[in-house]
Amino acid sequence: MTEFMRVLAFAALPALGNIGGVLLAETMRPPRWVNGALLHGAAGIAIAIVSVELMPRAMDSAAMWAIGLAFIAGAIASLGIAKAVNGFSERAGGTTSAWMVYAAIMADLVSDGLITGAGSAASLELGVFLAGSQLVANLPGGFAASSNLRKQDVSRRMRLIAGVVITLPTFLSAAIGYLLLRSAPAEVQAICLAAIAGLLVAATLEDLIPEGNVPRPPRWSTTLALAIGFAAITALSGLIGGP
Helix, strand or coil: CCHHHHHHHHHHHHHHHHHHHHHHHHHCCCCHHHHHHHHHHHHHHHHHHHHHHHHHHHHCCCCHHHHHHHHHHHHHHHHHHHHHHHHHHHHHCCCHHHHHHHHHHHHHHHHHHHHHHHHHHHCHHHHHHHHHHHHHHHHHHHHHHHHHHHHCCCCHHHHHHHHHHCCHHHHHHHHHHHHCCCCCCHHHHHHHHHHHHHHHHHHHHHHHHHHHHCCCCCHHHHHHHHHHHHHHHHHHHHHCCCC
8 A cells, every 4th residue: 555545544534433423323312412512522622623733733834924814714714615505505404504513524624634644744653643533533523413413304314425425525635735735835834724723713613612502501511521522632632742
């Protein structure tokens, strides 16, 4: 197996984590407040990926003004995704907020792939450790997103298709991270990571957390889930040596 194919195999790990969460959601029927808590856990994971991995890597190699502009560009890209999903939702039955949760998770998966590809360019061992941590992190996100669509009466077939389709960009971003960012100047790599951070933060704050509040889960459950999600990624990052 070539090194490039190994990188794509690594990228399958975060994708499998999301799909595994979807499959678990199809076999379990938790109360609505559990779904809300899981969405907050996924938000904690996303925030940790930005603050522990993406932004520290970006700040090491680019000027702060460039990072700020890239972050704004990423947030604007999130707005574009929201508008596209709104248009799709109007044709698919109006479940906009539920589909935007999938958009937020897809943004997370894109960053997973890019981090995996970029990490693999530096070291295959680092790449597989990053991908493995994301496999675990993506389980609650896939579970919560699929459960959320079920609450909106989206068909089981559509839920399964959506759970697989949103993982496909992971392989593309992993290929980009490995083939392009490896040979690009460090500043260009940093700007790309900052843009992904902007997209992920905007999608998380504007869509993931509000949707998690809809079933009105107990405050203790959402706070605990968010903190555990953040702490889990922080601990895994520490195990592999940090950014």
